[in-house]
Structures are given as structure tokens and as C-alpha cells.
Amino acid sequence: MKAKIYVTLRRGVLDPQGKAITASLGHIGIGGVEDVRVGKYMEVRLHDMGKEEATRRLDEACRRLLANTVIEDYRIEVEG
Amino acid sequence: MKAKIYVTLRRGVLDPQGKAITASLGHIGIGGVEDVRVGKYMEVRLHDMGKEEATRRLDEACRRLLANTVIEDYRIEVEG
Numbered sequence A, B: 001m002k003a004k005i006y007v008t009l010r011r012g013v014l015d016p017q018g019k020a021i022t023a024s025l026g027h028i029g030i031g032g033v034e035d036v037r038v039g040k041y042m043e044v045r046l047h048d049m050g051k052e053e054a055t056r057r058l059d060e061a062c063r064r065l066l067a068n069t070v071i072e073d074y075r076i077e078v079e080g
Helices: A016-027 A051-066 B016-027 B051-066
Strands: A002-009 A033-046 A072-078 B002-009 B033-046 B072-078
Touching: A002 A051, A002 B033, A016 A033, A016 B051, A033 A051, A033 B002, A051 A072, A051 B016, B002 B051, B016 B033, B033 B051, B051 B072
Parallel strands: none
Antiparallel strands: A002 A033, A002 A072, A033 B033, B002 B033, B002 B072
16 A cells, blocks of 8 residues: 655744755746745555554654654655 | 645666665564655745746746756646
8 A cells, every 4th residue: 555745844944945946946047936845755655554554653654753843744645 | 826846756766765764664663664765845835827837837947956857757736
């Protein structure tokens, strides 16, 4: 089974990478972009298990390894 | 207006970061995860413009700045 995980900076946390991208887009002539915030996106393949069990394990994975919950939020989407 | 951009490694391109995460999850006792592939996720805020125009600009942004199209694919979702 498959799942997707999105890790994003919490609102209010400065995102220098996103600011650099926003500025660079202007510099290369791509206008109209006001703000970019950069996060991580993970595609996960798991053994078949219940959807709730998969969500429970990935939630633990996010809290313990994949996200820094002081400055980052995460969202889990288990497919099927 | 808002948009989301997903940049992922092309199928067949080795993802050492994903492999490291997969192994680490096993080591900390979170089982059942077969594979993880890591990509980038961007939340973009743009001036109001047509949805097609926004897609066109972000497509150009991906090709010229945000993705390495030799090894990465990208997907753009313009909201509204």
C-alpha cells in the first residue's frame, strides 16, 4: 500500500530557501510570484496493513524521524 | 491565488535519502515500510491572474529553476 507525507514549515517560521526562490524567480523574469514556501514530500510504500495501522506508524515516523515538530507540521495521506 | 508544486525524482533514479530513511525507520522499530522516496513540495502565492497564465509561469519556473528535469519530474496544481 502507498502513502504520502507532507512536511511543511509552521506558519511564522522564516523560510530562507523559499525567499531565495521568490527573489530568483523575479531575477530571471518570472513575475507575479509573491511568496514561496518549501517543504518536503515523501512517497511511502508499506506492507499491506489496515489504513489506521499505517497512519499510526507513519504518524510515529513523522514525530520521531521525519519532521521537527518544533518548527514543522506534517500531514499524512494513506491511499486505498 | 495559490498553487502547489511537487518535485519528485524520476522513476529509476536512485534516492539515497529515501533509502536512509527506510533503513532508519527499521532501526528505530517502525516496521512495515518498504520504500520511501523524498521530493520537494512548494506552496506558492501569486498575484491574481488566469489559472492558465499561472500554470504557464510556474511551468517555466519549474523548468528553469525549481526542478532538474534530467532526474526530476514536477507537478503543478493551481487552486481556484
